Amino acid sequence: xxxxxxxxxxxxxxxxxxxxxxxxxxxxxxxxxxxxxxxxxxxxxxxxxxxxxxxxxxxxxxxxxxxxxxxxxxxxxxxxxxxxxxxxxxxxxxxxxxxxxxxxxxxxxxxxxxxxxxxxxxxxxxxxxxxxxxxxxxxxxxxxxxxxxxxxxxxxxxxxxxxxxxxxxxxxxxxxxxxxxxxxxxxxxxxxxxxxxxxxxxxxxxxxxxxxxxxxxxxxxxxxxxxxxxxxxxxxxxxxxxxxxxxxxxxxxxxxxxxxxxxxxxxxxxxxxxxxxxxxxxxxxxxxxxxxxxxxxxxxxxxxxxxxxxxxxxxxxxxxxxxxxxxxxxxxxxxxxxxxxxxxxxxxxxxxxxxxxxxxxxxxxxxxxxxxxxxxxxxxxxxxxxxxxxxxxxxxxxxxxxxxxxxxxxxxxxxxxxxxxxxxxxxxxxxxxxxxxxxxxxxxxxxxxx
Numbered sequence: 001x002x003x004x005x006x007x008x009x010x011x012x013x014x015x016x017x018x019x020x021x022x023x024x025x026x027x028x029x030x031x032x033x034x035x036x037x038x039x040x041x042x043x044x045x046x047x048x049x050x051x052x053x054x055x056x057x058x059x060x061x062x063x064x065x066x067x068x069x070x071x072x073x074x075x076x077x078x079x080x081x082x083x084x085x086x087x088x089x090x091x092x093x094x095x096x097x098x099x100x101x102x103x104x105x106x107x108x109x110x111x112x113x114x115x116x117x118x119x120x121x122x123x124x125x126x127x128x129x130x131x132x133x134x135x136x137x138x139x140x141x142x143x144x145x146x147x148x149x150x151x152x153x154x155x156x157x158x159x160x161x162x163x164x165x166x167x168x169x170x171x172x173x174x175x176x177x178x179x180x181x182x183x184x185x186x187x188x189x190x191x192x193x194x195x196x197x198x199x200x201x202x203x204x205x206x207x208x209x210x211x212x213x214x215x216x217x218x219x220x221x222x223x224x225x226x227x228x229x230x231x232x233x234x235x236x237x238x239x240x241x242x243x244x245x246x247x248x249x250x251x252x253x254x255x256x257x258x259x260x261x262x263x264x265x266x267x268x269x270x271x272x273x274x275x276x277x278x279x280x281x282x283x284x285x286x287x288x289x290x291x292x293x294x295x296x297x298x299x300x301x302x303x304x305x306x307x308x309x310x311x312x313x314x315x316x317x318x319x320x321x322x323x324x325x326x327x328x329x330x331x332x333x334x335x336x337x338x339x340x341x342x343x344x345x346x347x348x349x350x351x352x353x354x355x356x357x358x359x360x361x362x363x364x365x366x367x368x369x370x371x372x373x374x375x376x377x378x379x380x381x382x383x384x385x386x387x388x389x390x391x392x393x394x395x396x397x398x399x400x401x402x403x404x405x406x407x408x409x410x411x412x413x414x415x416x417x418x419x420x421x422x423x424x425x426x427x428x429x430x431x432x433x434x435x436x437x438x439x440x441x442x443x444x445x446x447x448x449x450x
Contacts, residue, residue: 052083053342054105058094058326064357075345082338091215095417098123106334107343111215112325115158116151116406117413126157128335132343133159136364142395145325145363151413152406158327159347160363162356164285165391166223166324168317172310174280186228186252186318189281193259196280205259206281207270211429214422216267219324220283221425222401225249227318237407239446241424242439250435254428263429275307283317285324286391290359315390321397325363361395368395414449
């Protein structure tokens, strides 16, 4: 088990809870059976307040949209005086709405990266968030998720809602056939990818996000930089993208990308290639187990259970884990009782069983055992017993770029909203710029945002 002693002890407690909650039998339990075994949501009437309450959410998948609709319908059954109006938008539309300073709804479900700049711009109500968290106890959250919404300060600016964990997945059989051990460093990842890559045979060493998946590309570049120990911000929050260390990250990413399926290709397509044995490794998230679970019975993929046992996962390739959190933020001056009632329902009453879409994990550590028994039981039945533990390391730690520095957190927030990291990396991948030129361009853009 990787991670600090505190992390290890925390994970041990959660894993004991998992064993207790799930039982020790070997028979696979269906999602319906697991769900039925859990306590249902307790719908609490609202003491006061009236609606409507408006909410904005990025489009994650159709399932999330359906879950939010179901969540609001159940809430309104016992709160008929509060109408909940939910608007679903694309990532680009969400960024435009926030960046343009447009009138925002009462509640916004958004990537945690936006929170620091929104707080610095006095766009969000921290008081209501604090009130809700006072009821919950922040010790119930995974520390990595909580740090992402502190943005370098002491106050929690938004509520971590759900997350993914990113890491390096690999096909054990492909590595073993080539006489290779699972890579433990960035250099070893490159070496293993070079050995496995055979484009003439339609086999590739590693799949990484490309130009067509900008948000995923940002996270992948950040993850490689963290693993390489690269600091992109100084102690005073100034950007350091033009430094040789970051240039080398761009170069490494471009080299790894050449050893993968050629563009244009989406990560969804790359996942299929990986699961079909056409790619030896992939830098991906908990979306991969969801894809595998969804393909059970797919005659084109063969034995899904056997395939699951052939997958290895390294939560911290090169020594750094990576978590991606979506958070609930409240618009400034929207802290009405009705809004608080809706957020309470999202966090307390319908959190696990109604709100979290497939491919995502809870940020509330006390819910981890139930999540693994219910939400992803069909996933973990396919894997080695260490898989849940490996995933939890990413939730427990999940560092991001210099989140202990407020100035850096605000700048990182603006870089994310502007899509500047994937733009720089994309210019290297399409041959428009060298890594050095892209780093200089990114440095200039980052300085203009300070």
